[in-house]
Amino acid sequence: MPHPSPAAPSTPSAGPLRLLAALAAAAALVPGSALADSGKLLLTGGVSTIEGVAGGGLTPWAVTGSYGSEGEWGATAFATRSVTQDYALNVAGAAASFDERYELSIARQTFNTGPTGTALGLPGLKLQQDILGLKWRLAGDAVLDSDRWMPQIAVGAEFKRTDAGGLAATLTALGAADQGVDIYLSATKLFLAPGILVNGTLRATRANQNGLLGFGGTEHKRYTLQPEVSIAWLLRKDLAIGAEYRVKPDNLNPSVLGSGLREEDWKDLFVAWTPSKHLSLTLAWVDLGRIVPAVVPQRQTGAYLSAQVAF
Known part of the structure; x- marks a missing residue:
């Protein structure tokens, strides 16, 4: 299939930008007495992943979001924008945590398929996915156990439902379902x-491209275990740099399209800045590999920007 001329990434939509502005304003207006304000250290609650749970940008950690401590409620809200050569991803969501042990999160992803949608005869195609996340800390405390080898350990589940629009019939023909559940176990050591x-996170999943291309396929129906790794270095109490690597399944390869839907691993390099306990900003370089390489063969690398407010 001929490769179409790459299209310039679309400009950020007004929705995510308005949400970012609203979240920043909310952080400034909420009175301090209404916010969880324990002695938890900056950045020890992580940031919001693209799936809405607390962790890095690409992978969950065993921590719970916000700065709520034992016996306290906490909440976060976030907006994320990532742009590569041919695609754009917008994510918005929120999470609530209690007792530094339980976390409930929601997120909506909107993926602009760019030139791939056009080449498939579906110009303007956007894939959407809703994600409900549950996390339960099983053992350990990342901060209190920092002088021991014991990590903080948590188990989580992500319930996903995707709307592939005009691509839905094709995914169904390839054996991909429009709903799925990821189960993961994370261990975080500070x-x-x-x-x-x-x-370190071990994820049981059937998701194709995180679920945006459905779940499973005709040749691969079973769950597989995929490892994910993050490392962060706190340069100072409000600034961290790090890297992540997320191994991906390859359920749609091979298919009737041969290796045209081959899936590759994700990775990033990030810097996270937290000017206060109520606001954090994350900037990253991401490498998502070749997405639908039969149509757009080049690697998808680009920028990632996320803002989170915590209450």
């Missing part, structure tokens, strides 16, 4: 003295 945080 080495407080050098300011190093390490996280």
Whole structure:
């Protein structure tokens, strides 16, 4: 199939920008007495992932979002924009946590398919996905156990439903369902003295491209275990740099399209800045590999920007 001329990434939609502005204003207006304000350290609650749960940008950690401590409620809201050579992803969501042990999150993803949609005869095609997340801390405390080898451990579930629009019939023909559940186990270890945080996650999943292309396929119907790794270095109490690597399943390869839907691993390099406990900004370089390489063969690399407010 001939490769179409790459289209310039679309400009950020007004919706995410309005949400970012509203979240920043809310953080400034909410009185301090209404916010969870324990002694938790900056950045120890992570940021919001693209799936809405607390962690890095691409992978969940064992921590719960916000700065609510034992016996306290906390909440976060976020908006994320990521743009590569041919695609754009907008995500918005919120999470609530209690007792530094339980977390409930929601997120909506909107993926602009750019030149791929046009090449498939579906110009302007956008894929949408709603995600409901549940997380339960099983053991450990990342901060209090920082002088021991015991990590903080949590189990989580992400209930996903995708709306592929005009592409839905094709995905169904390829054996992909429009709903799925990811189950994961995360372990987060904070080495407080050098300011190093390490996280490992093992995910049981059938999701294709995080679920945006459905779940499973004719040749691959079973769940597979996929590892994810994050490392962050706290340069100072309000600033961290790090990297993530997320191994992906490859359920739609091969298919009737041969290797045209081959899926590759995701990775990023990020910097996170938290000027206060109520606002954090994350900027990253992301590499999503080749997405639908039969149509757009080049690697999809680009920028990632996320803003989170915490209450």
